[in-house]
Amino acid sequence: MKKKIIMISILIIFIFNFSAAAVELKDPWISEKEQGEHGGTLITTLLGDPKTFNTIIAKETSSSAITDGYIFEGMVTRNGVSTEYEAELAKDWEISEDGRKYTFYLREGVQWSDGEEFTADDVIFTFDLISDESIPTSSRDVMKVDGQFPEYNKIDKYTVEFILPTSFAPFLNNMTAPILPRHKLYSIWQEGDFNNSWGINTEPSEIVGTGPFKLADYKNGERVVMEKNQYYWRKDPAGESLPYFERWIRIIAESQETDSLLFENGQTHYLSVRGIDYRRMKEQEENSDFKLIDAGPTFSTNFLVFNLNPRNPNLEEEPYKYQWFTNLNFRRAVAYSFDKDTMINQALAGQGSKQWSAVSLPNKVFLNENVKKYPYDLEKARDELKKGGFEWNENGELFDENGNRVKFNMVTNAGNNVRESLLNIIASELRELGMEVNTNPIEFNKMVSQLSDEWNFDTILIGLTGGVEPHQGSNVWMSNGHLHMWNPVQEEPATDWEKRIDELFVKGASTVETEKRKEYYDEFQEIIAEQIPLIYTVTPNSIYAVRDSLKNTEITAYGGVLWNIHELYLEN
Amino acid sequence: MKDYIIRRIIIVIPLLLAISLMSFMIMQLSPGSYLDQMRLSPDISENLIREMEADFGLDKNIVMQYFSWLGQILQGNLGESFTYRVPVSEIILSRLLNTLILSMAAMLISWLISIPIGIYSATHRYSWLDNIFSIFSFVGLSIPNFFFALLLLFSIVRFNIPLPINGMTSIMYDFMTPLAKVIDILKHLLVPAVVLGTAGIASLMRQMRGQMLDVINKDYIRTARAKGLTEKRVIYKHAFRNAINPMITIFGFQLSSLFSGAALTEIVTGWPGLGKMMLTAVRSKDLYLAMAGLMMGSLMLIIGNLAADILLAFNDPRIKYE
DSSP, rough: OHHHHHHHHHHHHHHHHHHHSSSSSSEEEEEEEEEOOOOOOOEEESSOOOSSSOOTTOOOOHHHHHHHHTTBBSSEEETTTTOEEEESEEEEEOTTSSSOOOEEEEOOBBBBBBSSSSHHHHHHHHHHHHHOOTSTTTHHHHOOTTTTEEEEEEEETTTTEEOOSSSSSSSSHHHTOOOOOOHHHHHHHHOOGGGTBBBSSGEEEEEEESSEEEEEEETTTTTEEEEETTSEEETTTOOOOOOOEEEEEEEESSHHHHHHHHHHHHHHSSEEEEEHHHHHHHHHHTTTSSEEEEEEEEEEOEEEEEEOOOOOOGGGGGHHHHHHOOOHHHHHHHHOOOHHHIIIISSSTTTTEEESSSSOTTTTTTOOOOOOOOOOOOHHHHHHHHTTOEETTTTSEEEOOTTOBOEEEEEEEHHHHHHHHHHHHHHHEEEEEOEEEEEEEHHHHHHHHIIIIIIOOSEEEEOOOOOOOOGGGGHHHHHTTTOOSSSSSSSSSHHHHHHHHHHHHHHHHOOOOOHHHHHHHHHHHHHHEEESEEEEEEEEEEEEEEEEEEEOOOBBBBTTTTTTTTGGGGOO | HHHHHHHHHHHHHHHHHHHHHHHHHHHHHOOOTTTHHHHHHHHOOOHHHHHHHHHHHHHHHHHHHHHHHHHHTTTTTOBOOTOOOHHHHHHHHHHHHHHHHHHHHHHHHHHHHHHHHHHHHHTTSSSSHHHHHHHHHHHHHHHHHHHHHHHHHHHHTTTSOOOSSSSSSSGGGGSSSSHHHHHHHHHHHHHHHHHHHHHHHHHHHHHHHHHHHHHHHHHHHHHHHHHTTTTTHHIIIIHHHHHSHHHHHHHHHHHGGGGTTHHHHHHTTTOOOOHHHHHHHHHOOOOHHHHHHHHHHHHHHHHHHHHHHHHHHOOOTTTOOO
């Protein structure tokens, strides 16, 4: 009897060892940060519920904030500090000299969180999904080069290649797309159920990724609980599997007030501090267990855009508005009237930076700092207006050369406090110049339809969030783009400078060397600053309050606190 | 009585149809659609937006859209949410119970407190306690819920009161004993229920006080007193029964709010109820989810009114339905 038990135990040990040895991680990544302590629970907040766990069809950041980088990973990623490309699931990659062939060498022996091995088949499967026209994903269009989806092939178990129709440098950015497990989703996809798979009602254990965490529980409206992925391919200096945290609880706090209170109450490990909370937190900082960290300007932008569209239906009644807005002197006068110091102090509670260029401030790779700037100067603004043929009556009211009173609307979306106060600051300066400006916060949906299909606005204060890769903005900057807000979807560029920008974007995309690309995008930024079809305002700085117990952090505006979550740990 | 109820129920059908038609049209005719958020994303092409429009059926004309939605409803299918891509019924069910717990607690608090206070204030008119209650109710009426909630949460943090400030359950909830679980939920319930409850107390109390004052000066009360009945009997048997009628009607209206939740309070206190979800659905034009919410509210309003009418008949023998 005893013998039998021993036999069985040996057999079990043997089987266990055998299955564990089946997948051997050949290319781990080893942390260069100091060795941390394993265990502990990280507690952070989310500002909204996820809408789906299916990251390919997810459209809101509230969904991708759960999955991308934490549950799912791409072949490459961007470093949270330098914003440069870094190997993730691919240990290395090669680009052919003509810039058309990309070969990726995958890490061998990486496992999904359910223990299955990650291979080239999963990569191929993911791109099968993205290229499937019946799946509504935003990843497909950005992947297309010259309107064509790139060819992709499996070379062997750990190698895949992509062949593009022409050289296209932004392609590498697409390789950050999260890879999904074939063994879990292939049959669902074949049955045509992919679009409805992995919704928020899915059993957490069904959702399998290669990332540092896996989903453990989701309580609708309350919290998302994640657990360490014990098969993760990143290792600590001692060779043990990362991440250090055992669990990660993300409390859903829809109001930012509650978010702050949770942090002040000691319940969460970090807080993204809003401008209006800054002073209060600063006062508390000294006698408490956290530090305030200014990570610099964010990628979010706020700008005023003029309607330069000759197809504006209101022009029948007010054709002179088109004359004003297309008058470069007029636009420059408006630019000189932007009092950005006041904007930072009043709208952003002192925590912001001035933006002059069309590329976001934290974009270390492509930002051109030497573009034309328009520092606040009402005298210069008046000079520009005079040059543009405008004049004032005895009451200081501004008229154009045909005697039309300069009077226009300025709208933004209601409910965005920062934009509403920027709107008021801009309008009060323009009134100084003798213009009559009606400011009007309107419903977001209405603003979008004015911007994208009605084209009947005068000026709109709006914002877009930038990224590192400038080509991602091609829908905004190229004259045929639907987000080319001042004059969208043009068949032929209306002006020479728009034509030049189109050319620069085509060149910038087809050139592989970053140095060369930077030249093109530098010129583009100069043109926008010269022509100012839209005038940038100020960008909030991201400020974080972080508990002293959270170690190994390297906080940036790009990566936030958690970009290297696999290396973070809690002291005691 | 039975005939009356049956007739009332039959009237509900065209009423609901009319409500659904109205809300559907208003949702659809107001500017913008669900896809507008996406139109502003630089990564999403016009093509994809058109595909999704077709996928969701938003490219058909509105009348067609309404009838296909109606057809689904009649088959018991509430449709699929655009945002979540799962059936609307599942999304609503996941939060229905939470909303019910909160609204019931709030209702219980407001009715149990306001009725006795209202009666007391009416019978002790202009006494110092009545004045205090009046001040309290005016403050309660004028303070916005979300602000009151924030004040409470802020004091919890400031004075280190051992109460949770967000959500419905604590992190360790899953590892608790059943009794501890109930206590945990009650602790979380306290702030939102008190906020919503006190908002109700203020107005109910004034109502109750006013009604009682009206009745107390009536001739039959004087008669009752003259007959030598005890004051308690006069107040509770004669005055209260007559004063309560309008309160029953209010109760009927309040039933409709049982499922609709209280968006702002839910957002601030992190209570996972339906209110916030429905607000987002209406604002982002997640059509079928919003419609389901609106219809549920309307249905509850109708049921509440019916319930109130029946209760009235029980309370007041003068009321008869033919």
